[in-house]
Amino acid sequence: MLFWISTTLKVLVVVGFLAQVAALLLWVERKQSAMMQSRIGPNRATIKIGSLEIRAAGLVHSIADGIKMVWKADWEPTGGDHLLYRLAPIVAIVPALCLCAVLPFGPTVFIDHGRDLYDPAWATDAATLARSVPLQIANLDVGVLFIFAIAGAGVIGAALAGWSSDNKFSLMGGLRAASQMVSYEVAMGLSLVGAMMIYQTVRLDEMVTWQTQHVWGIFVQPVAFVLFVTAAIAETKRVPFDTPEGESELVAGYFTEYAGLKMAMFASGEFVEVCVSSALITTIFLGGWQFPFVQLTGLEFHYLGLNISWHWAHFVVVLVGFITFCLKCAFLIFMQLQVRWTLPRFRYDQIMKLGWRMLLPAALLNVLVTGTVLLFLNSGNG
Amino acid sequence: MPGKTKVLKKPTRTLADQSYLVEVVKGLGTTLKHFFQGTGQMVSGRVPNAVTDPLAEGISTLSYPEEKRAYSERWRGVHRLTHRDDGSPRCVACLCCSTACPAQCIYIKPGEYPEGDKRRGYERYPVEFVIDELRCIFCGFCVEACPCDAIRMDTGTHMTAFDVKSDFVYDKDKLMSMVSQHGTQKSENPRHEPGDSGHPGIDRLHGGH
Structure with missing residues (x-):
């Protein structure tokens, strides 16, 4: 019973959160780019209540955009495939939402022990485990593999949209999206092999546990981190990898023929992808929900001759973990937006070259080096 | 080599x-x-003032139309008709401006002052003075051509956008209501009314030619 209630709650909270993120990120992107380019940014949309004017530093623009999107004429191209045309935005956004199902956004909550100090025995006690809520919607054994499978499905939406629109710009955009995402899927997967070898697992919660006990993944797999971040940005199809919708050559690429809410689904799908990829990078390379030097019992700092042990109640640790996860994600989203407004778009052949000739060999080399080093370390221990 | x-x-x-x-x-x-x-x-809240300090480091957005930069003295804006001391137009309806206008956007209907007016015989006045601001190309030839400094383009304002085309046709009252960049409706150049000591006293009936 607790399982069903908690799972439903988690699904509602996470999906609801991601749905809001698109509107929020729209504002963040506009304001952040404005600050970067010495502009003020949007600040004109106003809600008037009597003499009170609410502008909320431009946040009202997101509401105004939403209202505008709803009232746009829902135009459809007369040619093309109508069923696929309507299906494509859904197929594009659902995988992005599904991805967050396996991401752990906090440590396991043991409901009966909220005020107690963490005891490792809880994790093995059947009675306590039955009254525990892991802060992760689905704790799958396949973990990372599920992510690759679902992220790969995202390309279908873009390809369908390009195909069903009956427009040559859309078709070219769909083709580009498909080939780009398939290419970077390869480098993305291979860049994680080294991390999986070190963590000895593909389960995401165990990856976080390993990083809490040892060291963050970015320190043992720095090359893989760079490769993965690059591939992840390419997967979101945003600048500098936005040739699928390059407006200077393809109008708007695969969603040229989409208007109103269908277009908004593609656009917000991109923001959800940014959010989810940030959460993924956090989980695999930045220690997930772990705040530096904080273990499940509280703050533990045993370096530089210092011996600090500051024990916290279980709920406090959970809360700190959850907030840390959100902050790390927010930082990565900020950096992704910063990259988007800093770098110019690659040419299409440059994207392909970068993917196949640089990222892929580098990822393979990373696997080789990691394997060799692990082999030496293990043989030394044995 | x-x-x-x-x-x-x-x-x-x-x-x-x-x-x-x-x-x-x-x-x-x-x-x-x-x-x-x-x-x-x-x-x-220390955003540099884009009006007074346009080259400052950092944010330089001008919140138009709440904030505006002043145009230079020579900038040609919407026309105005300058006033005399008694508030009547300086224009003497000589038609120099409408003749000089390459866009032919000025229409003037001249009229004679009534019998007994001291200006009668010396000069005429515009019964109607109409400028179609949509036809105007803002070349400033009318200002150059005017012998009386009666038409000027020193208002420092743009053409306002209206919904109806006829609103762009400015009549005499509207042109005379415009104010210069410095807030005056007159001109700095002196002008002598008939009977003043500085007036040459020559009129069309008693002129030398």
């Missing part, structure tokens, strides 16, 4: 350039610097 040949060394791309990564980090550094500068100004 001229003696010396200077061999230029071709620029080589270093490994750092080719990897692209170093330059990406440098670029991110630049944009981050600007981001924190802009955010700092925005949050602390």
Whole structure:
């Protein structure tokens, strides 16, 4: 019973959160780019209540955009495939939402022990485990593999949209999206092999546990981190990898023929992808929900001759973990937006070259080096 | 053959350039610097005034139309008809401006002052003075042509946008209601009414030619 209630709650909270993120990120992107380019940014949309004017530093623009999107004429191209045309935005956004199902956004909550100090025995006690809520919607054994499978499905939406629109710009955009995402899927997967070898697992919660006990993944797999971040940005199809919708050559690429809410689904799908990829990078390379030097019992700092042990109640640790996860994600989203407004778009052949000739060999080399080093370390221990 | 040949060394791309990564980090550094500068100004409320200090570091957005930069003295804006001391137009309906106008956007209907007016015989006045501001090309020839400094383009304002085309046709009252950039409706140049000591006293009936 607790399982069903908690799972439903988690699904509602996470999906609801991601749905809001698109509107929020729209504002963040506009304001952040404005600050970067010495502009003020949007600040004109106003809600008037009597003499009170609410502008909320431009946040009202997101509401105004939403209202505008709803009232746009829902135009459809007369040619093309109508069923696929309507299906494509859904197929594009659902995988992005599904991805967050396996991401752990906090440590396991043991409901009966909220005020107690963490005891490792809880994790093995059947009675306590039955009254525990892991802060992760689905704790799958396949973990990372599920992510690759679902992220790969995202390309279908873009390809369908390009195909069903009956427009040559859309078709070219769909083709580009498909080939780009398939290419970077390869480098993305291979860049994680080294991390999986070190963590000895593909389960995401165990990856976080390993990083809490040892060291963050970015320190043992720095090359893989760079490769993965690059591939992840390419997967979101945003600048500098936005040739699928390059407006200077393809109008708007695969969603040229989409208007109103269908277009908004593609656009917000991109923001959800940014959010989810940030959460993924956090989980695999930045220690997930772990705040530096904080273990499940509280703050533990045993370096530089210092011996600090500051024990916290279980709920406090959970809360700190959850907030840390959100902050790390927010930082990565900020950096992704910063990259988007800093770098110019690659040419299409440059994207392909970068993917196949640089990222892929580098990822393979990373696997080789990691394997060799692990082999030496293990043989030394044995 | 001229003696010396200077061999230029071709620029080589270093490994750092080719990897692209170093330059990406440098670029991110630049944009981050600007981001924190802009955010700092925005949050602390110390945004430089774009009107008085347009070249200041940081945010330089002008919140038009609440904030406006003043145009230069010579900038040609919407026309105005200058006033005499008694508030009547300085225009004497000589038709110089409408003749000079390359866009033919000025229409003037001249009229004679009534019997007994001291200006009768000396000069005429415009019964109607109409400028179609949509036809106007803002060349300033009318201002150059005017012998009486009666038409000026020193209002410092743009043409306002209206919903109806006929609103763009400015009549005499509207043109006379316009104010110069310095707030006056008159002209700095002196003018002598008939009977003044500075007036030559020559009229059309008693002129030498």
